[in-house]
Amino acid sequence: MSTETADELMDATYTALCKHGYASLRMQDIADESSKSKATLHYHYESKQDLLYALLDYLTDSFADRIETLEGETPIEQLRSLVETSLEPSEDDARKQFRTAVLEIKAQGPYDDRFRDELTAFDRLLHDRIRILLEDGQDAGLIRDDIDPNETAEFIVTVLNGAQTRHVAVGHSLECTRAMLETYVCHQLLAEDVDRTEVGFE
Numbered sequence: 001m002s003t004e005t006a007d008e009l010m011d012a013t014y015t016a017l018c019k020h021g022y023a024s025l026r027m028q029d030i031a032d033e034s035s036k037s038k039a040t041l042h043y044h045y046e047s048k049q050d051l052l053y054a055l056l057d058y059l060t061d062s063f064a065d066r067i068e069t070l071e072g073e074t075p076i077e078q079l080r081s082l083v084e085t086s087l088e089p090s091e092d093d094a095r096k097q098f099r100t101a102v103l104e105i106k107a108q109g110p111y112d113d114r115f116r117d118e119l120t121a122f123d124r125l126l127h128d129r130i131r132i133l134l135e136d137g138q139d140a141g142l143i144r145d146d147i148d149p150n151e152t153a154e155f156i157v158t159v160l161n162g163a164q165t166r167h168v169a170v171g172h173s174l175e176c177t178r179a180m181l182e183t184y185v186c187h188q189l190l191a192e193d194v195d196r197t198e199v200g201f202e
Contacts, residue, residue: 001044005036005044008034008035008036009030009034009036009041009044009045009051009054010054010055010058011033011034012030012031012033012034012036013030013033013051013052013054013055014055014059014098015033016029016030016032016033017052017055017098017101018097018098018101019033019097021097021100021101021104022052022101022104022105022108023104025048025052026048027041027042027047027048027051030048030051049112049114052105052115053114053115053118056105056115056118056119056122057118057121059122060118060121060122060125063122063125063126064125066085067082067085067125067126067129068129070082070085074137074140074142075133075134075136075137075140075142075143076137076142076143076185076190078133079130079133079134079137079185080182080185082129082130082133083156083160083178083181083182084178086126086160086164087160087163087164087174087175087177087178088174089174089175096168099164099167099168100168102164103164103165103168103169105119106119106165123157123161126157126160127153127154127157128153130152130153130156130157131149131150131152131153134147134149134152134153134189135149137189141191141193141194142190142191142194143189143190143191144189144190144191144192145191147188147189152189156181159177159180159181160177163177
């Protein structure tokens with residue numbers, strides 16, 4: 001399959017998933033969002049599940065690219081940028097629908113090994129990027145030496161995942177969680193002798 005075809009099918013799967021949700025999604029819905037026929041989809045992917053596995057892998061790769069090129073000159077600024085990227089507000093219906101669909105997919109994790117593997121890979125990617133930023137911050141004298149980067153990364157990932165779930169399930173504000181994490185970074189992670197204003201805190 002050409003890269004162009006693969007990208008088109010991933011875009012179509014994403015759009016159809018947003019429109020129909022996980023449970024109601026059909027191969028025909030995906031075909032309707034692309035220039036390819038349902039038969040062509042089945043030629044490349046045996047089932048809806050296979051397309052969704054591929055979509056999760058595609059989204060993980062895309063997210064990896066985004067968090068490798070974070071805005072900011074210091075590890076602290078880049079960590080704040082990562083939090084903002086992870087907690088972007090759902091300003092349009094498509095993003096809200098996508099977050100709902102992803103939550104549906106996450107609910108399949110306990111029952112589907114492939115989904116669990118894809119979700120675990122995404123979780124590990126986010127954790128490792130945060131851990132590296134914290135380690136870099138310690139090396140630069142910006143982050144307290146007595147915090148454990150691995151445990152702190154676990155905590156931040158848990159907060160980010162919980163925020164996404166609460167946002168979809170009960171409409172909790174992502175901005176509130178972002179502000180809470182800003183306060184946590186500023187008052188719990190920064191080294192005492194760091195000038196907060198020099199790393200973007202007021």
